[in-house]
Every structure is written in C-alpha cells, then in structure tokens.
Amino acid sequence: MNGTTRASSGLASDTEKRKRLIMRVQFALLDKGFYNGNIDGSMGPATRTAIKNYRVAYGLPTPVRETLDSQLLNSLNILAR
Secondary structure, eight states: HHHHHHHHHHHHHHHHHHHHHHHHHHHHHHHHSSSOOOOSSSOOHHHHHHHHHHHTTTTTOOSSOOOOOOHHHTTTTTTOO
C-alpha cells in the first residue's frame, strides 16, 4: 500500500465516521420531535434547522456556523468518538 492509498483510506474513514455521527444526531433529533427528514447522514438544511431549533429550546449556544460540538452531542446523549 502506498502513501496515497493510505491517505485516501483515512479520508474515506473520516467521511464515513462523520456521516454516521450526523445520522445519530438526526435520529436523536427525530426522537425528540425536532427533525422529520431522512436519516441520511447529510448536514442539509433540514438537519441544520432542527439543530438550531433544538439549541434554542434547550438553551445551548448557537454558533454562526453549525457544528456538532460537545455541548450538542452531550445534550443529545451522543458520545463523540
């Protein structure tokens, strides 16, 4: 395996991890009544809106650019891996 292949594999792995994390967030928001879109692992407009509404409802800081920070994940009972 050369360096390029390893780098590509790592990138794909990070992309998959992020997608799975977003899916967990979507599912948690769905369970709490904030999200009604597809559980697809995409940080689209419906996911961003649900996160923003959840943050406001639970008194969490609302960043200018939406991030999956530890406050959000902890509030949703999701452990960052």
